[in-house]
Amino acid sequence: MDVLRPSPSGVVAAEITIAEPMVRLRGVSKVYRSLRRNGTDVEALRPLDLNIARGEFVTIVGPSGCGKSTLLSLIAGLSPYTTGEIDIGGRPVAGPYTDLGIVFQKDLLLSWRTILDNVLIQAEVRGLDRRKAAARAAELLALVGLSGFEQFLPHELSGGMRQRVAICRALLHNPPLLLMDEPFAALDAITRDQLTLDFQRFWQRDRRTVVFITHNLVEAVFLGDRVIVMTPRPGGIAEILDIDLARPRNLAVRDTPDFARYTRRIHDLFIETGIIKAE
Amino acid sequence: MSTRTRNHADAGHPGAIEGKPAGGLDKGEAPPMRRTRRRGAGRGFRRFYSVIATIVVLLIWEGGVRLFAVPALILPAPSVVFATLWERRDLYIAFSVPTTIEIVIGFFVAAVAGILLGILVSFSSFARSTFYPMLISSQLIPKVAIAPVFVIWFGTGLESKVFIAFLIAFFPIMISTMVGLQAIETDMVKLFKSMGASSTTTFIKLRLPAALPNIFAGMKIGMTLAVVGAIVAEFVAADRGLGYYLLYANGQLDSPGVFGAIMLLTVIGVILYYLVEWSQHLFMPSALIRAADLTQATM
Structure with a gap:
């Protein structure tokens, strides 16, 4: 695990941004070529630049279809980019980048494996030592409040619990970077609040770099050190907001004027870019 | 094979949930109630x-x-049929053996070939564009009509019966294997790629175990069809077997003899069917099979 930083102030994070970006995107764009001869190509992402600092929690917010999931796929090397360059930790991304963890909107647990074995799939595929991995898996499951459920099958757990398992699986190999594609979007509002709170606490333990995609601007402001607001398709960056709210943030922070100012700003951006039609 | 049977926390085990530390669970996130507990008492009788x-x-x-x-x-009447079965028990037993052997070998070859061809067609676009259309059109030929040809090719012995049983049984197994292998979410494949999984690893750890319920569904259909295949083959040319005896007794207007053969055939078919179903437990967790059976029952 990364070294615990004593004071997670925004100033330190800003310095790190300049010193050593964890993820660096330069002029990255994505065009889906039409398969038909005279069909028009679809531009999913306009060329964009983005630096994500080590230990930073970046949230990307935008409407569905704005290319935010595409952006995540590009960073993970799961889909080739059309122009520009991406590197993570100084290494260029070409093909699937494996030194990271991914959490999707669906938990994607394997129904025939127990909870513990679902977390351990990460170790099996990577060929890690099973005994060490099992110990770490148990530790992670305990951290998310799931000790005692190791031998259960996924269908015996609720949606929120399953998504916690998916997070444990993504972190088993202790990756420096965690990518999350609307991980809480399929959950009900109460479970979602709980997981958001729990995940913040969880993240503060080791402060690894997180890129978190959401279409929920409250969630984006609540979790992010920075919020990247996307424009509608073809996706680009409308604005980047630095969220200067002390951590740990509790649910009540959502009712403060400071918090409202951020969400108001994002809301205005959505209206400016035509995502929301003004009243 | 990556799946294992193991004594995981059985869904029907009472107290499995009460035994857990309650503190680990967050509010509003209790696991769903277990259906099996209520069912427990009436299950033995059912x-x-x-x-x-x-x-x-x-x-x-x-x-x-x-x-x-x-x-x-x-x-x-059933009493007459049972009496006939008992009177001619030596003959019925002697004729059940070859028929059972034909069914079992035919089914086994169909299962192996069906699964392997299903895998091949799923992963090789070359096989899909060359071999697969041929396989489909071969299924459109009425196998019963060309059964005499197989007798000419393979003789009147065991081989022609096994071949016809195989030919009828294999197609549903192949198709269900293909369907199972392809019914994987794209994000699931992405997840495996991001773990650095090779296509072999993805196949062994993800695709094949995910396809097992489909493969077994296909094998259950295949088993019932193998019975049909063996009997049809015996109708065409045979000097023993239950299908042969069925035809012979019918020619003699010996209805009790016919019904005896039918009953015996039914019993053999049912036993073989349940053997296939039971063998599922060697590859899949029992709780999952129960869940799958429920969805099948509601279809």
């Missing part, structure tokens, strides 16, 4: 429901035949 239903049907049959004095030539 097992015999099918037996009771069968007995009731046989009784109605027996009563109906006696009440309306139906001649044995048209419909022999």
